[in-house]
Every structure is written in C-alpha cells, then in structure tokens.
Amino acid sequence: METFFSFLEKRVDDCSSLLCVGLDPHVSDLNEPSPASVLDFCLDLIKQTAPYAAAFKPNAAFFEVFGAEGWTVLKQVIEAIDEESKRQGSLIPVVLDAKRGDIASTAEAYAKSAFESLGAHCITLSPYLGKDSIEPFIQDPEKGVFLLCKTSNPGSGDLQDIKLEDGDLLYEHVAKLAQTWNAKNNIGLVVGATHIEAMNRVRASAPDLWFLTPGVGAQGGELEAALKAGLRKDGKGMLIPISRGISRAENPKVVAAEIRDQILNIKRSLKQ
Amino acid sequence: METFFSFLEKRVDDCSSLLCVGLDPHVSDLNEPSPASVLDFCLDLIKQTAPYAAAFKPNAAFFEVFGAEGWTVLKQVIEAIDEESKRQGSLIPVVLDAKRGDIASTAEAYAKSAFESLGAHCITLSPYLGKDSIEPFIQDPEKGVFLLCKTSNPGSGDLQDIKLEDGDLLYEHVAKLAQTWNAKNNIGLVVGATHIEAMNRVRASAPDLWFLTPGVGAQGGELEAALKAGLRKDGKGMLIPISRGISRAENPKVVAAEIRDQILNIKRSLKQ
Numbered sequence: 001m002e003t004f005f006s007f008l009e010k011r012v013d014d015c016s017s018l019l020c021v022g023l024d025p026h027v028s029d030l031n032e033p034s035p036a037s038v039l040d041f042c043l044d045l046i047k048q049t050a051p052y053a054a055a056f057k058p059n060a061a062f063f064e065v066f067g068a069e070g071w072t073v074l075k076q077v078i079e080a081i082d083e084e085s086k087r088q089g090s091l092i093p094v095v096l097d098a099k100r101g102d103i104a105s106t107a108e109a110y111a112k113s114a115f116e117s118l119g120a121h122c123i124t125l126s127p128y129l130g131k132d133s134i135e136p137f138i139q140d141p142e143k144g145v146f147l148l149c150k151t152s153n154p155g156s157g158d159l160q161d162i163k164l165e166d167g168d169l170l171y172e173h174v175a176k177l178a179q180t181w182n183a184k185n186n187i188g189l190v191v192g193a194t195h196i197e198a199m200n201r202v203r204a205s206a207p208d209l210w211f212l213t214p215g216v217g218a219q220g221g222e223l224e225a226a227l228k229a230g231l232r233k234d235g236k237g238m239l240i241p242i243s244r245g246i247s248r249a250e251n252p253k254v255v256a257a258e259i260r261d262q263i264l265n266i267k268r269s270l271k272q
Numbered sequence: 273m274e275t276f277f278s279f280l281e282k283r284v285d286d287c288s289s290l291l292c293v294g295l296d297p298h299v300s301d302l303n304e305p306s307p308a309s310v311l312d313f314c315l316d317l318i319k320q321t322a323p324y325a326a327a328f329k330p331n332a333a334f335f336e337v338f339g340a341e342g343w344t345v346l347k348q349v350i351e352a353i354d355e356e357s358k359r360q361g362s363l364i365p366v367v368l369d370a371k372r373g374d375i376a377s378t379a380e381a382y383a384k385s386a387f388e389s390l391g392a393h394c395i396t397l398s399p400y401l402g403k404d405s406i407e408p409f410i411q412d413p414e415k416g417v418f419l420l421c422k423t424s425n426p427g428s429g430d431l432q433d434i435k436l437e438d439g440d441l442l443y444e445h446v447a448k449l450a451q452t453w454n455a456k457n458n459i460g461l462v463v464g465a466t467h468i469e470a471m472n473r474v475r476a477s478a479p480d481l482w483f484l485t486p487g488v489g490a491q492g493g494e495l496e497a498a499l500k501a502g503l504r505k506d507g508k509g510m511l512i513p514i515s516r517g518i519s520r521a522e523n524p525k526v527v528a529a530e531i532r533d534q535i536l537n538i539k540r541s542l543k544q
C-alpha cells in the first residue's frame with residue numbers, strides 16, 4: 001500500500017537527501033513585512049534548494065500572521081512546490097508545520113484545510129488531546145502526520161520529560177501511543193536534534209518510525225550526533241529540517257547542497 | 273492592574289452571564305459551504321446572542337478550512353463583535369479557539385496573528401511545548417490565554433490522565449505549571465464539562481484560575497454538575513461555551529437567554 005512515507009522514501013532515494021527545507025519567512029528575514037515579500041522569499045528558496053530537498057516544510061504561523069493574504073501566499077507556495085516537483089521529475093512532499101490539535105469535529109476541519117484546501121501531504125500535530133484528535137488526519141494513508149514527541153525548544157522538558165508512574169518519560173509514552181495509533185503507517189514523530197539522549201530513547205522505543213528532527217543549526221543541535229542517534233538501520237527514517245541555516249546564507253543553493261552532502265558523508269562514516 | 277480576566281469579569285457582571293457563545297460554523301450547519309455563508313451564520317448568532325454573552329469564541333478551524341477567504345471572514349466576525357460591544361455598552365471579549373503551540377520564535381508570530389492581525393483578546397493554547405511556547409502570548413496582561421488542561425473529548429485520557437511518578441495526573445501537573453507561569457494573571461485553563469471528577473481535582477489544585485468549560489450540551493456534559501464542580505467561591509471563574517446547542521436551536525436568542533438564566537438559577541441554588 002502506498003503511504004505518505006512511501007512517497008517520502010521515494011523522494012529520499014531520488015535526491016539522495018534527508019534535508020527538509022524549512023520555509024519560515026520570519027518578518028526579520030524579509031525585504032519588507034508584506035505578503036508579497038513572503039512569497040518572494042519562499043519562491044526563491046524553493047527554486048534554489050529543490051534539487052536537494054527531500055521535503056519542504058512551510059510553517060503556518062509566518063503566513064497566518066499576514067491574515068487572509070498570508071493564506072493566499074501559503075497556497076501559492078505549496079502550488080509552487082508542486083510545480084517544482086514536476087520539473088524535478090519526483091514528488092517533493094510538503095509537510096505543513098502547523099502543530100494543530102483539537103477535538104474530532106474540529107480536527108476534521110483542520111485536516112480538510114491542510115490536505116484539501118492547501119494541498120499539503122503531511123502535517124505536524126500535538127498529541128495532547130489523544131487519539132480521536134489525530135484520527136481525522138490519518139484516514140488516508142497517502143497523507144501523513146508528524147506527532148510532537150520531544151520538541152527542540154528549551155521548555156520542552158516542562159511536560160515532555162515528566163516521569164510517569166510506570167517509569168517512562170512522557171515523550172516515550174507518546175512514542176509508544178503513536179505506534180498503537182499507526183494502523184495505516186502514516187504517523188511519524190517530531191524529535192528535536194537538541195536532545196540526543198531523548199532521541200536515543202525514542203529510537204529504541206520506535207525503531208521503525210520516521211522522525212522530523214528540528215533544531216540542527218540555529219537552535220544548536222549537532223547534525224552528526226543527531227543522525228547517529230536517530231537514523232534507522234536502513235539509513236532513512238529522519239528528515240532534517242533546516243530553515244534559517246539555509247535562508248540566511250549568502251548562497252542558499254550551495255548551502256543546501258553542502259548539507260545534503262554532509263548528511264551523506266555522515267551516513268557513510270556511520271556505516272563503517 | 274487591568275488584565276484580560278478583569279475585562280472578562282466586568283463583562284460577566286454587566287450581562288449577569290457566564291455563557292460563552294461558540295462560533296463554530298460547521299459546514300453541515302451552513303446554508304451552503306461558502307465563506308459568505310460562514311459570515312452570515314456568525315453575524316446572525318452574534319446579533320441574537322450578544323446580550324447574554326460573557327464572551328464569544330470563534331473556532332479558527334471552521335474559518336481556516338475556507339483558506340484566505342475564511343480568514344477574511346474571521347477578521348470580519350471579530351470586528352462585528354467589537355461593534356456589537358459598542359452597542360451593548362460593554363466590551364465582550366473574544367476568545368480565539370485555536371489551540372496553537374509552537375517554539376518561541378513561531379509562537380511570537382501566532383501571538384501577533386491572534387492579538388494584532390485578528391484583534392482577539394484571548395486564545396486557547398496547548399501546553400505540550402512548555403513555558404517558552406506560552407510566553408509570547410502572556411506578555412501583555414490585557415491579553416489572555418486558556419491552556420488546555422483536561423479536554424472534553426473521549427481521547428483526552430490518552431495523555432492527560434496519565435499518572436505521574438509523584439502521584440499527580442498529567443492534567444493536574446498542567447494546572448500547577450499554569451499557576452507558576454501566571455505572573456501577570458492572564459492564564460486560565462480549559463477543563464471539560466464531561467469530566468466532573470477531573471474538574472473537582474483541578475479546582476482544588478487551582479482555586480483562583482478561570483476555567484473555559486466546553487462539553488455542555490452536544491458533548492453530553494451536564495451544566496449543574498459542571499458549575500458545582502468548577503465555580504470559584506465568588507461565583508465566577510467559569511466560562512461555559514455553547515456552540516451547536518445555540519446555533520442549531522429554532523430561536524438562538526431565546527435559548528441563549530434560557531442558558532444565561534439556567535446558570536443564574538443554578539448559581540443561586542448552589543449558594544443556599
């Protein structure tokens with residue numbers, strides 16, 4: 001059965017890359033604080049980095065802040081990625097970083113918004129409301145979700161590191177729940193590169209799931225340590241999102257190519 | 273110091289009501305699935321129920337599903353509530369039900385979207401990412417947040433009811449954390465009316481916080497039991513959001529007035 005992750009794995013093979021290019025048009029990175037500038041920022045980044053991108057990850061917040069015009073731009077950005085996929089001859093999946101999470105009837109509307117209105121292939125979700133808040137997003141195996149498990153930010157420990165009565169930490173419990181919910185093989189986990197020990201534990205607990213691993217670069221996470229902790233035995237299973245590290249570079253195309261190559265080199269050295 | 277909750281308490285006094293009218297334009301409740309129909313649905317509900325509304329709670333998902341046009345409508349709806357406030361001679365706060373939660377730089381954009389672009393007074397947030405994901409929303413005491421604590425849906429137990437090593441349940445831990453984060457008195461909690469025992473525990477743990485208590489009516493929660501468990505000693509501290517119970521009624525105005533009166537009657541009987 002084709003699933004979101006089988007599409008992703010095909011793309012990973014096609015471009016030999018685990019790089020996920022983050023489209024985070026922070027106002028401070030724009031030529032001017034306007035929706036047009038958001039669009040320019042994203043289209044340029046897409047064009048420059050597409051050959052090295054296993055996926056693109058637009059972050060909804062930076063579009064939403066521009067209201068209706070921002071949502072128009074977000075849709076245009078996803079359409080542009082589809083066009084670029086055609087030029088590359090290989091579908092580049094779009095992970096909408098939105099971290100939604102609501103009760104079932106509302107979650108249905110969010111799922112429709114992400115997958116139908118916007119045309120994303122995957123979305124990030126919070127697990128806090130439990131299984132019924134996730135279900136509307138995982139009905140179609142060709143659409144995927146990354147559930148927040150252990151996030152990259154300093155405050156992630158406030159809830160996620162709490163020790164449970166049974167000895168697990170909360171994020172380990174989430175990793176286990178995700179596997180029981182994963183009947184259609186379209187659930188992955190967000191596991192930050194800033195917490196290597198946590199990544200070791202989650203990989204031990206969930207040997208087969210894909211991870212989305214933010215925090216490399218701007219947030220201080222180290223690429224080699226993250227790959228060592230998080231790669232699956234098949235050398236896949238991790239998407240490495242990089243946003244500012246590429247968008248703020250003098251030459252985003254060159255930096256994206258370098259990161260792709262760094263990942264390949266590290267994978268090779270880990271194999272030995 | 274004026275805070276979001278001092279504005280809310282003034283409105284509660286002005287209208288003698290704890291009713292929060294939910295603006296949930298489910299596609300199935302619309303005359304036709306269009307942004308224009310969403311706007312009509314909301315404007316009619318606002319006009320009919322404003323005299324009895326301590327607050328309005330538009331749910332972002334049902335606007336977002338219409339993309340850019342949906343966001344235009346959401347902004348128009350919040351503007352219409354502001355206009356209605358002027359007619360009522362009393363500010364009716366707008367709680368944007370969005371359940372966002374992201375790392376700090378992204379949370380800043382979401383906060384700007386909710387409070388500046390849209391003009392909401394308060395937002396619902398997930399606690400899963402910890403304190404730094406909440407901070408951008410609580411900088412201005414006149415803007416408030418309701419943190420998800422114990423939600424009304426069946427799956428809420430998957431994470432929220434987990435027992436921690438120290439004996440607390442996870443939602444109790446969230447209630448305690450919220451109080452340590454509440455330096456500016458602008459944090460409340462979402463505690464569903466479908467879990468009365470949980471509400472008793474959260475009220476015992478957080479005697480002073482405001483609760484947003486979904487689940488009365490359509491989701492099966494009972495109003496009297498909820499008020500008994502959740503009201504503060506001053507007879508405030510609970511907002512009772514009702515959406516479909518009002519919007520699907522033959523006469524929403526009459527039903528909103530009845531719910532306001534029911535709440536008053538129950539409060540009176542509880543006092544005795």
